[in-house]
Structures are given as C-alpha cells and as structure tokens.
Amino acid sequence: MVCNEEKLLVNVLYLSESEIENNVDLINIDFEKLIKTASSHLMLPAFFINVQKKNLTHLFPDDFIDYIQNIYSINKARNEVLLTETKQLSELLHKNNINHIFLKGSALLLANIFEDIGERMIGDIDFMIQKKDETTILRTLKENNYISHNREFKLFKHKHLSRHTHINKIFAIEPHIEFLSKGNRNILSYNELNSSFRDANKQIKIPDLSLILKHCIYSFQIEDFGFASSYYSHRSIYDVYKLNIKDETLIKRIKFNVYVKSFFLSIDQFKIFNIKFNTSLFSSYFVSLFRSFLKFYLKTYHIFEKIIRLIFSSKYRNYLINKLLASR
C-alpha cells in the first residue's frame, strides 16, 4: 500500500503541475513523513528541483522548502566537485595509458541526462578498466597517493578492485573489472564495452545510453537485491525515466528478461512507464519461487561461504590466523 506522501513524491517527480493532486490528499500530507520517504530513496534534491520547476512551492511550508533547498545546494556543490575530480582522474589514467569508461552516477551526470547538476545523489566514482590494466592501475593509484581500502578476503573475484580514497579529494573511486558479481555476468558482461575500449580517443568516455540503462536496472535488481526483495528504488526509477526522456527507444530496445520485467512490474502501480507485459500465472509462479530461493540464499550464503572457504582455501585460513594474531 503506497502512502499519501509517497504518492505525492511520485506525482511531483513525474506528473505535470495540473496533475499533482491526482489520488493525493494534499490537506493531510505529513511533511515529516515525506522527508523520511524521499530521503530514504536519496531523492530530496530531485524533489526540490521538480517542486521549483513546476511552481509548487506554495504547497509546502517555508521551513520544508528551505531544508530541501539546503540539501540540494550541498549536493550540487558536491556534484560540481565530482565533475572536476572525474576530469582529473581521467587525465591521470590516460597519462598512464589506462583505458577507462565511467559508469553509474558519474556516467549519468556526464551524459547530461539531468536538467540540473544537483539533482542526482552520487556516492562515489565508478569506472571500468580493462582486465589487462589491473596491476598498472593499482600501481598508478599508489604512486599518486591514493589509499587502498582492502576488503575482507573473497573467494571469488569482486566486480571491482578495492575502493581507493585520496586525502585531497572528496570522492572515493572504484575501478571495476566487471559490471555485476560472479554468477550474473552472462546477463551484463564486461565484453559489451569492447567497442568503446577499442576507441583510441583520449577523452572522458561513458557507455552508450542503452548500456547505462541496463546497468542501472541490473545493478539495482541484482546487486542491491531489488529482485529478491520485490522492492523498488525511486532513484533507479528516476534514472530510467530520465534516460527514457533522452531517448524514447531505449526501453523498447531492452531485452525483457526476468529482472527487467520484475523492475517494471514492481513500479507498475505508479503508472510512470506505459509498458504492457505478458505474464502468465505459470511464469509468475516460477518467478516467485526463484525469488524466495534467492532471498533465502542471500540471507544465509555468507555463513555457508565462510564454512566452504575455511575448508577449501588455505589462503583464507592464513588470512584469519593473521587477523586473529593482529587483534591480540
């Protein structure tokens, strides 16, 4: 059941000024709840931009507007720094002959899909490198005073190398070697960037919009457990919506597999995209069975993974012994 405040959030983001009141009881809006909902989806800056663009400020208390404007301003300043740091990072990587392509939030910003630079909240700078450059990039980052934040030992290779930070920079960086975690790479593989990597152009590169769209959906559905939890993220929906405005053929061109279908089905209630599905009872039953299995697996796999690692990996056993000795 979607609450009144979430309905207003959706209307403000996707409908025109005259349709804002559709299915929403404006008199009984709880503004505190609205802040909770919008902020949990990282949507306060986008909400502010749309309120302002659609001349809706009169519907909200002054202190509410002041607050979301503050959040928007801080985010905008941060994203301006992101663009500068992206440029600096790209120059550094080109100087060391490391071919790279920016992904996720930075790619969306670089592709100019938002009308305002402060609209999208972005945590870090993700970019893809070629597998042959793994050692070179780690050396380059170290030589340029980036600090590596090593993760706990993993049995399977992670989709990105360790997260790096720099004392004089705001954003952490994550050099990817794959889009998705192991087991899902047949859905969206690093190889889809081959043609972009062959391009010898030494400018800031991003994937084509259809690839950005696929990464956006799969990343939420698989990596953020959207599929397993049957939940949705307004940030991802808004990204897809904005990408679709830029090119209306993008959604039509995407392959409607179980993850994509589930993404659009979970937000069907909001009537943002006009998409029709053929979902038989039979296929819905198997999808829900698969989802339950996945949910159980995701909640328990770390226990099994640790046991298997302990039995089969001497490297992991040594890692644990060193960790134990260090803690003494």
Added chain:
Amino acid sequence: MKKEIKNSIENIPSGITRKDAIKKMGKYAALTAVGTFMILNPKKAQAQSPARPGADW
C-alpha cells in the same frame, strides 16, 4: 570523559558547534535518512558505498 568533552566542543570550520549546526538545519534534519547524510558528508561517503536506496527488507 576526555572524549566526551572533546566531542561537545568540537567546532566545524564556520565556527559553530555541531549541536548548533543541527539546530540550524531544523526539525527535518532529525528525520532525514542516514543514507542521504552519508552521501553529503565527505568523510562518511569516502568510507563506504552508500546504502541501498529504499526501505529495508
């Protein structure tokens, strides 16, 4: 004890205390999801990837 005193008088560069800063942001600051503040705070955003947007399950 020392740590408590240090925290209570910790100043941000503009010269106001953390407590004053939160007061200035108003009642909505206390209701804002941690994920939003994590992204806006450079130190916290650097430390880890932002949490998954949306509700918990």
